[in-house]
Amino acid sequence: xxxxxxxxxxxxxxxxxxxxxxxxxxxxxxxxxxxxxxxxxxxxxxxxxxxxxxxxxxxxxxxxxxxxxxxxxxxxxxxxxxxxxxxxxxxxxxxxxxxxxxxxxxxxxxxxxxxxxxxxxxxxxxxxxxxxxxxxxxxxxxxxxxxxxxxxxxxxxxxxxxxxxxxxxxxxxxxxxxxxxxxxxxxxxxxxxxxxxxxxxxxxxxxxxxxxxxxxxxxxxxxxxxxxxxxxxxxxxxxxxxxxxxxxxxxxxxxxxxxxxxxxxxxxxxxxxxxxxxxxxxxxxxxxxxxxxxxxxxxxxxxxxxxxxxxxxxxxxxxxxxxxxxxxxxxxxxxxxxxxxxxxxxxxxxxxxxxxxxxxxxxxxxxxxxxxxxx
Ligand SMILES: [Zn+2]
Numbered sequence: 001x002x003x004x005x006x007x008x009x010x011x012x013x014x015x016x017x018x019x020x021x022x023x024x025x026x027x028x029x030x031x032x033x034x035x036x037x038x039x040x041x042x043x044x045x046x047x048x049x050x051x052x053x054x055x056x057x058x059x060x061x062x063x064x065x066x067x068x069x070x071x072x073x074x075x076x077x078x079x080x081x082x083x084x085x086x087x088x089x090x091x092x093x094x095x096x097x098x099x100x101x102x103x104x105x106x107x108x109x110x111x112x113x114x115x116x117x118x119x120x121x122x123x124x125x126x127x128x129x130x131x132x133x134x135x136x137x138x139x140x141x142x143x144x145x146x147x148x149x150x151x152x153x154x155x156x157x158x159x160x161x162x163x164x165x166x167x168x169x170x171x172x173x174x175x176x177x178x179x180x181x182x183x184x185x186x187x188x189x190x191x192x193x194x195x196x197x198x199x200x201x202x203x204x205x206x207x208x209x210x211x212x213x214x215x216x217x218x219x220x221x222x223x224x225x226x227x228x229x230x231x232x233x234x235x236x237x238x239x240x241x242x243x244x245x246x247x248x249x250x251x252x253x254x255x256x257x258x259x260x261x262x263x264x265x266x267x268x269x270x271x272x273x274x275x276x277x278x279x280x281x282x283x284x285x286x287x288x289x290x291x292x293x294x295x296x297x298x299x300x301x302x303x304x305x306x307x308x309x310x311x312x313x314x315x316x317x318x319x320x321x322x323x324x325x326x327x328x329x330x331x332x333x334x335x336x337x338x339x340x341x342x343x344x345x346x347x348x349x350x351x352x353x354x355x356x357x358x359x360x361x362x363x364x365x366x367x368x369x370x371x372x373x374x375x
Pocket of ligand 1: 167
């Protein structure tokens, strides 16, 4: 007997986090479960080819929670860093709320199949001005569009965006397990960037692997202003070696930036992921310097906008690889410290060849300016 869930429809990236929370919980409870995720509009259909023991899923997920709640109490760990540049975070108070949330979610968990079914209209009781009895504020990290500081010109009423314990618990579980969270400080600015894979049509190991690539990138911090489009390569270039992942998937990235006491959502974007994975896998197979190159470009001496330029070349087709490589070469050759000779080697043949190969594969004869197919 198979089990089918449809995420509640708070729309991405909140539903994306919920879908990944479910996936990781199911796979942790039973690593050989067969599971498929298909995106449908603003929701995700999660199909599991067996009857799921939801109490085991809850247990698996709550283990990480209890660990992180302890760390939060001391103002550290994944929860704490997820709140990023928000001022006035009270770790002890917040850890109590999270503890309470775990208890409430446990009560709701056995009803998950009914609550997240095709026509349960679960979401209608939540959101802004939600009408349920026990609702939780969706904190900005998991629901960026829900804040009152949306993109400067949009003004929302100050009603918090409310979620039931189940949605809230699963979304945070998705954030803990499957999303990268990076912070940066540059002059008077401080920011936090979030990235999570968007499973459009993905199953099993590929889901677990995508979650691993992103989920392990936490509490990483930079001393430079990091543009949103630099983030995918900051996530992919380091850590796990990447092989070809089947299926269709994209990527959601968003960032908050604060100057003084003012905090705002700077960017929110959906990007194709295949050309980037393709490039990173190829460059890592042909040479060993991609991680060093990306790290240097993101550093104080480097220029993170050049990482964004690589992304643009791969996912929009412009600028072309010549321009990108020339720009990077020009920056590297300006290095004057004792590493100067070594630094030039970091732009190795693998990086250059793969940039051309992937760019050609997605863009030659397709024109530019659009987005490539996910195939
Ligand atoms: Zn809910």
